[in-house]
Amino acid sequence: QQQVKQSPQSLIVQKGGISIINCAYENTAFDYFPWYQQFPGKGPALLIAIRPDVSEKKEGRFTISFNKSAKQFSLHIMDSQPGDSATYFCAARPGTYKYIFGTGTRLKVLA
Amino acid sequence: DGGITQSPKYLFRKEGQNVTLSCEQNLNHDAMYWYRQDPGQGLRLIYYSQIVNDFQKGDIAEGYSVSREKKESFPLTVTSAQKNPTAFYLCASTRAEDTGELFFGEGSRLTVL
Numbered sequence: 603q604q605q606v607k608q609s610p611q612s613l614i615v616q617k618g619g620i621s622i623i624n625c626a627y628e629n630t631a632f633d634y635f636p637w638y639q640q641f642p643g644k645g646p647a648l649l650i651a652i653r654p655d656v657s658e659k660k661e662g663r664f665t666i667s668f669n670k671s672a673k674q675f676s677l678h679i680m681d682s683q684p685g686d687s688a689t690y691f692c693a694a695r696p697g698t699y700k701y702i703f704g705t706g707t708r709l710k711v712l713a
Numbered sequence: 714d715g716g717i718t719q720s721p722k723y724l725f726r727k728e729g730q731n732v733t734l735s736c737e738q739n740l741n742h743d744a745m746y747w748y749r750q751d752p753g754q755g756l757r758l759i760y761y762s763q764i765v766n767d768f769q770k771g772d773i774a775e776g777y778s779v780s781r782e783k784k785e786s787f788p789l790t791v792t793s794a795q796k797n798p799t800a801f802y803l804c805a806s807t808r809a810e811d812t813g814e815l816f817f818g819e820g821s822r823l824t825v826l
């Protein structure tokens with residue numbers, strides 16, 4: 603099944619809080635799981651990515667947690683800031699040039 | 714600076730007209746992509762090209778056409794056969810090597826009047 607299911611659709615977090623976005627997949631052939639951040643009117647930009655041979659990757663305030671057995675991965679944004687307000691997309695790549703994207707999560711961080 | 718340039722940024726079209734969206738990259742990337750973005754539907758693949766003079770249909774290719782005559786360029790034509798063309802269109806590219814990262818342009822917003 604070539605789908606990536608993303609939740610929640612929208613998320614409101616207080617400044618300094620933790621934002622958590624979840625994604626689930628079914629195709630075990632996926633070999634690369636990136637997260638993209640998109641600001642209004644702009645193209646998405648790579649935020650952080652993980653491969654299935656590790657369970658966690660951290661870059662600054664952003665962490666990906668990967669659960670291979672559950673076929674789930676999540677993005678955690680620690681100490682969320684108003685500047686993090688954007689739409690976030692998870693994605694998965696099935697070992698080819700094609701990328702499968704989730705439907706996106708609109709994050710709003712309140713000041 | 715290296716990157717992907719999409720033009721125009723905004724485009725208005727009357728029903729029944731074909732329009733062509735430009736995508737140029739100077740990243741020396743082999744693979745290029747076109748995605749369509751609609752609210753609540755994420756990014757859906759229209760066409761992609763791994764090398765010059767070759768391209769494959771994505772999940773929603775009907776009503777669209779592409780060409781890849783040069784490595785740097787991957788224009789998308791939205792034809793009159795596309796029933797609901799109003800959307801935000803994104804061009805992307807990646808290297809042939811297994812780095813994984815997709816680089817996106819800033820997008821083109823097409824509105825059909």
